[in-house]
Amino acid sequence: MQLCPVVVLRFWLGLTVRLPGDAEPHLVLPAELAARLRVVGASPSGGPVRVPLRQGIQRLGRGVLRGDAHYGVQVELGLKRALDRHGLVVIRQLLSGTEVGRITWRLFPRGRD
Numbered sequence: 001m002q003l004c005p006v007v008v009l010r011f012w013l014g015l016t017v018r019l020p021g022d023a024e025p026h027l028v029l030p031a032e033l034a035a036r037l038r039v040v041g042a043s044p045s046g047g048p049v050r051v052p053l054r055q056g057i058q059r060l061g062r063g064v065l066r067g068d069a070h071y072g073v074q075v076e077l078g079l080k081r082a083l084d085r086h087g088l089v090v091i092r093q094l095l096s097g098t099e100v101g102r103i104t105w106r107l108f109p110r111g112r113d
Contacts, residue, residue, distance in 0.1 A: 007067030011095050013037065013060040017053045019087035019107070024078035025053040027060070027091070033071040037061035050076065053089070060091075075105050083109045 017025055027050070029039065034049035038061055051060065075089050086108050093101035 009065050009067055009095055010062070011065060011093055011100075012062040014092045014094060015053060015058050015060055016088070016090040016092075017055050017058070019055065019077070019089070020079075020083065020085060021055075022080045023087065025089060026050045026076040026078075027053055027089075028074040028076055030071050030073075033063075033073075036063040036065060038063070073103065077107070083107060085109065 015027070019025060029037070029049050029051060031046040031049060034051070039049055039051055073091065086106065088107065089105045091103045092099050
């Protein structure tokens, strides 16, 4: 039996954050993904890494992944008061400038949809 070679992909992650001004968003990444993205303080054998996010468009980092890699990512959101307007956090995975993956979290005030 002949196995297919593992494809290695060079990518970068881009983020868009639009939240109320006093929101404190963090992206929680598995340790291995954070290390591959060269996130400061990340270790492949460590625990999840919390990355503070800022408003607007930003790059999280560049990395190299196997083509069959899958990682779970979470957004933690600290609010000092109830959400009074909608917000969003978007993560985009780009290869050679082309978007190949996207996760969007849309946030709404209670009772509004």
